Amino acid sequence: MQLPSHITLAVPKQAGLRMAKKLLDKKDIERMITRMTHQIIEKNKGTRSLCLVGIQRGGVHLARRLSARMKEIEKKDVPVGTLDIALYRDDINVRKEQPVVRRTELHCTVDNKKVILVDDVLFTGRSIRAAMDAIMDFGRPAAIQLAVLVDRGHRELPVKADFVGKNIPTSLKETVKVQFEEEGNEDRVVLE
Amino acid sequence: MSLKAKDLTGIKELDVEDIELILETAAGFKDVLGRDIKKVPALRGKTAVNLFYEPSTRTRTSFELAAKRLSTDVVNFSVSTSSVVKGESLRDTALTIQALGADLIIVRHPCSGAPHFLARYLDASVINAGDGTDEHPTQALLDLLTMREKRGAIKGLEVAIVGDILHSRVAKSNIYALSKLGAGVRLIGPPTLVPPFMEEVGATIFSDMDAGLEGADIIMMLRIQMERQGKGFFPTKEEYFKNWGLTARRLMRARKNAVVMHPGPMNRGVEIASDVADGQRSAILEQVTNGLAVRMAVLYLLSGVKQ
Amino acid sequence: MKVLIVNGVVIDPSQDVEGVCDILIEGGRIKEVRKRKSAKTLKNRKAESPIAAAPDSEIIDATGMFVLPGLVDMHVHLREPGFEYKETIKTGTTAAVRGGITSVCCMPNTNPVNDNSSVTEFIRKRAMQEGACSVFPVGAITKGQKGEELAEFTMMYEAGCVAFSDDGRPVMDSLMMRRALEYSRVLGVPVISHCEDLSLSAGGVMNEGLLSATLGLKGVPSQAEEVIVARDVALAELTGGRLHVAHVSTARSVEIIRAAKKRGIADITAETCPHYFSITEEAVRDYDTNAKVNPPLRRKQDVEAVREGLRDGTIDVIATDHAPHHADEKEREFDFAPSGISGFETSIGLSMKLVDDGVLSLAKLVGKMAFCPSKIVGLSKGTLKTGSEADVTIVDTKKEYEVDTGKFVSKGRNSPFGSWMLHARPAVTICKGRVHKWK
Numbered sequence: 015m016q017l018p019s020h021i022t023l024a025v026p027k028q029a030g031l032r033m034a035k036k037l038l039d040k041k042d043i044e045r046m047i048t049r050m051t052h053q054i055i056e057k058n059k060g061t062r063s064l065c066l067v068g069i070q071r072g073g074v075h076l077a078r079r080l081s082a083r084m085k086e087i088e089k090k091d092v093p094v095g096t097l098d099i100a101l102y103r104d105d106i107n108v109r110k111e112q113p114v115v116r117r118t119e120l121h122c123t124v125d126n127k128k129v130i131l132v133d134d135v136l137f138t139g140r141s142i143r144a145a146m147d148a149i150m151d152f153g154r155p156a157a158i159q160l161a162v163l164v165d166r167g168h169r170e171l172p173v174k175a176d177f178v179g180k181n182i183p184t185s186l187k188e189t190v191k192v193q194f195e196e197e198g199n200e201d202r203v204v205l206e
Numbered sequence: 207m208s209l210k211a212k213d214l215t216g217i218k219e220l221d222v223e224d225i226e227l228i229l230e231t232a233a234g235f236k237d238v239l240g241r242d243i244k245k246v247p248a249l250r251g252k253t254a255v256n257l258f259y260e261p262s263t264r265t266r267t268s269f270e271l272a273a274k275r276l277s278t279d280v281v282n283f284s285v286s287t288s289s290v291v292k293g294e295s296l297r298d299t300a301l302t303i304q305a306l307g308a309d310l311i312i313v314r315h316p317c318s319g320a321p322h323f324l325a326r327y328l329d330a331s332v333i334n335a336g337d338g339t340d341e342h343p344t345q346a347l348l349d350l351l352t353m354r355e356k357r358g359a360i361k362g363l364e365v366a367i368v369g370d371i372l373h374s375r376v377a378k379s380n381i382y383a384l385s386k387l388g389a390g391v392r393l394i395g396p397p398t399l400v401p402p403f404m405e406e407v408g409a410t411i412f413s414d415m416d417a418g419l420e421g422a423d424i425i426m427m428l429r430i431q432m433e434r435q436g437k438g439f440f441p442t443k444e445e446y447f448k449n450w451g452l453t454a455r456r457l458m459r460a461r462k463n464a465v466v467m468h469p470g471p472m473n474r475g476v477e478i479a480s481d482v483a484d485g486q487r488s489a490i491l492e493q494v495t496n497g498l499a500v501r502m503a504v505l506y507l508l509s510g511v512k513q
Numbered sequence: 514m515k516v517l518i519v520n521g522v523v524i525d526p527s528q529d530v531e532g533v534c535d536i537l538i539e540g541g542r543i544k545e546v547r548k549r550k551s552a553k554t555l556k557n558r559k560a561e562s563p564i565a566a567a568p569d570s571e572i573i574d575a576t577g578m579f580v581l582p583g584l585v586d587m588h589v590h591l592r593e594p595g596f597e598y599k600e601t602i603k604t605g606t607t608a609a610v611r612g613g614i615t616s617v618c619c620m621p622n623t624n625p626v627n628d629n630s631s632v633t634e635f636i637r638k639r640a641m642q643e644g645a646c647s648v649f650p651v652g653a654i655t656k657g658q659k660g661e662e663l664a665e666f667t668m669m670y671e672a673g674c675v676a677f678s679d680d681g682r683p684v685m686d687s688l689m690m691r692r693a694l695e696y697s698r699v700l701g702v703p704v705i706s707h708c709e710d711l712s713l714s715a716g717g718v719m720n721e722g723l724l725s726a727t728l729g730l731k732g733v734p735s736q737a738e739e740v741i742v743a744r745d746v747a748l749a750e751l752t753g754g755r756l757h758v759a760h761v762s763t764a765r766s767v768e769i770i771r772a773a774k775k776r777g778i779a780d781i782t783a784e785t786c787p788h789y790f791s792i793t794e795e796a797v798r799d800y801d802t803n804a805k806v807n808p809p810l811r812r813k814q815d816v817e818a819v820r821e822g823l824r825d826g827t828i829d830v831i832a833t834d835h836a837p838h839h840a841d842e843k844e845r846e847f848d849f850a851p852s853g854i855s856g857f858e859t860s861i862g863l864s865m866k867l868v869d870d871g872v873l874s875l876a877k878l879v880g881k882m883a884f885c886p887s888k889i890v891g892l893s894k895g896t897l898k899t900g901s902e903a904d905v906t907i908v909d910t911k912k913e914y915e916v917d918t919g920k921f922v923s924k925g926r927n928s929p930f931g932s933w934m935l936h937a938r939p940a941v942t943i944c945k946g947r948v949h950k951w952k
Contacts, residue, residue: 098234100248101238101246101247101248101276101506102246102247102248103248106248106249106509109510110208110510111207111208111510112207112208112506112507112509112510113207114207114231115230115231115234115235115503115506116234117234117237118234118237118238119237147247148246151241151243151245151246152241152242152243153242218727295841295844295845296845296846297844297845315846317846317847317848317849318728318729318730318800318847318848319728319729319730319800319846319847319848320846322799322800323800323845323846323847337729338729338730338848339729340728340729340730341729372726375729378727378729401726403722403723403726404726406723407723407727
């Protein structure tokens with residue numbers, strides 16, 4: 015029996031299952047990356063002395079895509095590196111297990127460079143604090159700027175992103191997950 | 207991620223998952239060792255105590271440096287000058303150290319089983335830096351890391367361990383680790399120094415070194431402790447070198463890209479010829495660097511909150 | 514003292530008695546043992562007793578339990594004089610009584626060594642004053658147990674020694690052992706041999722094998738025991754002396770003794786301990802010093818052979834080799850901890866498992882734990898014959914219980930059997946004119 019189109023049945027929530035809601039799809043993300051790339055280039059008046067550093071794990075793919083887009087636009091290579099912050103976290107004494115230690119490969123010296131830290135989601139700001147401490151141990155950057163795909167609010171430290179893909183207000187009970195094609199799933203941002 | 211137990215008493219007590227976790231984490235720490243600032247704040251505020259009942263500069267220094275690289279506070283408890291000389295029992299010494307706030311206690315002791323004994327009494331994490339003739343787990347782990355770097359997957363490798371297997375805790379830990387990861391183990395040495403029981407763990411025993419080295423991927427030379435000479439284990443060091451010393455000529459029996467390893471310190475001209483020790487195929491110095499990374503990994507992984 | 518034990522199943526191999534009987538004890542001796550019909554109620558148990566007991570007799574209801582002659586443990590260490598911090602005659606015998614043991618033979622490795630009549634007298638006096646059960650000292654074979662000069666056998670015998678042994682140590686010098694066996698013929702008492710070749714066992718702390726190599730602990734090969742067992746059997750044949758082999762632990766030792774008994778030339782007896790028929794060297798795997806004992810715990814094949822030796826009569830006696838140590842001494846590095854298991858309070862529980870497993874009948878078990886050891890050392894114990902001293906053990910086999918070393922009566926808590934579930938335990942032990950009861 016076909017229901018008339020103006021009537022929709024409410025889908026009952028199954029007990030225990032969290033409903034994932036897709037907030038942004040592949041096209042949205044592509045447009046955001048393009049806009050952010052332009053913003054970074056504009057603010058820094060070009061790509062000279064820039065160095066992109068993706069925070070493991072979420073920021074790595076984003077950083078690479080930003081670098082690729084910069085090359086398309088400015089025809090210049092901007093070095094991209096990865097930064098693992100496990101050893102700089104402030105919650106080592108309260109976690110049940112040690113965070114996994116991953117690779118850190120900067121591919122550029124940090125001294126006198128403008129380091130653009132890249133992460134997928136900005137939340138409490140503690141990861142960024144850890145990332146800044148880590149970068150400082152590598153040298154003395156001329157400046158550190160922050161680019162994130164999603165800012166979900168709830169800052170616990172005075173950290174602000176310079177370049178934001180989208181502001182998404184959330185409640186503390188929710189989680190924002192960014193999935194990239196490089197890891198197998200289609201590009202999207204999901205709210206759980 | 208964490209290890210399953212709160213202590214590292216031996217390879218016997220680790221499963222393959224634990225071993226892989228330590229090796230992966232150690233690889234991550236090698237990065238840190240390559241930086242200008244070779245220090246991270248990961249274990250800031252933690253205290254590590256080196257409790258060495260046997261003299262050792264290399265291992266103790268390696269642990270001390272590993273702890274410091276992680277921003278841990280380190281205290282060296284050297285037994286000859288301490289209350290142990292006044293007759294304090296091992297248990298009391300350890301409880302005293304724990305009461306002083308140690309989170310990690312690194313123990314080297316002449317009695318097999320001493321770290322296991324301490325692990326039962328202490329809330330702190332106990333790390334075995336060598337107990338009697340039982341085990342030296344961090345040595346085996348750094349050896350595995352070195353083998354993997356040089357020759358890839360451990361599974362299927364043919365590893366020859368040469369020397370005083372009977373008294374070597376380094377050999378034992380390596381035998382257990384290599385067996386767990388699926389490598390072939392050959393034990394080479396005079397019959398007085400290679401216990402036949404080891405065949406039951408899956409190793410092949412050779413007293414003819416040339417035969418034993420045929421096709422080997424890794425050659426691990428053990429230090430001959432000269433004190434053994436007097437007790438009838440072998441007649442002279444010249445005789446030992448002739449039969450079981452690693453020379454360039456003997457090395458040719460092994461695979462073309464075979465790797466030479468030694469836990470140190472070496473007796474040049476007794477178990478290994480100088481030109482081989484310093485030669486291209488030697489990974490002896492890398493072992494030292496890897497030792498630092500492995501020990502950092504162990505300290506890091508054991509420092510999670512205790513249940 | 515007047516006691517009537519009613520309705521229990523009496524097992525007395527010395528008289529071939531097995532069945533429901535009542536026992537009357539008067540004046541510290543067994544007055545009467547009479548078969549009866551089992552009764553269902555307590556009133557009837559007393560009323561239908563074939564024995565007319567005095568009206569003020571204490572009635573002990575042994576329904577559902579086994580009434581045995583008091584157990585005789587011919588190999589124990591009471592540690593007094595000299596090592597009272599480990600155990601005293603008082604605490605040791607009290608623990609023995611809790612284990613249903615009413616007579617013990619204590620070894621001479623005290624301080625001073627019991628190698629002369631004054632020490633023997635001291636021990637006997639102490640035991641008479643403070644011992645909860647009867648104590649029969651074993652004198653040393655050599656002065657100071659040094660293995661060099663024979664000790665004064667006849668003077669010690671007159672002071673109360675029932676056998677001679679250097680236990681704790683072997684007599685390494687074969688000529689000395691020969692002389693000891695020859696000399697003991699004067700008295701007709703057994704020489705108890707602790708069989709261990711010290712040059713082979715030197716520095717060893719557990720059985721030699723793959724496990725000792727794995728744990729990095731120095732091993733004692735089984736040959737260290739077998740070599741001396743073979744030697745002592747040969748010397749017994751040479752001299753005609755009475756040899757008793759202590760704590761047999763290996764398969765080959767059992768074979769050697771079996772063959773010697775078959776030849777029938779010498780008077781040879783042998784004993785083993787509950788740990789050698791209950792656990793293997795695996796108990797040491799975690800470096801548990803409670804499992805460190807001399808001779809060491811052996812392999813599965815040895816345990817099987819010891820059990821078979823008990824079954825076919827090669828091994829005559831089950832003794833505990835009760836060896837208490839202070840907790841501080843055991844709570845340390847495996848290499849430095851002293852060897853020994855505190856065995857009084859687990860002996861009957863572990864030995865009953867042999868009956869459960871069909872290795873021995875209950876009568877045979879009682880023979881090995883009471884009658885045989887008594888005969889070997891020339892005592893008239895281990896029996897419920899009329900006229901014997903009233904040493905009785907009433908064992909409850911129906912209640913399961915968990916071994917709690919923390920609750921041991923002995924000062925020595927060193928036992929690898931902590932947390933084991935056993936089901937045989939004395940409910941009543943009668944000796945030295947006293948009735949001891951436990952729930």
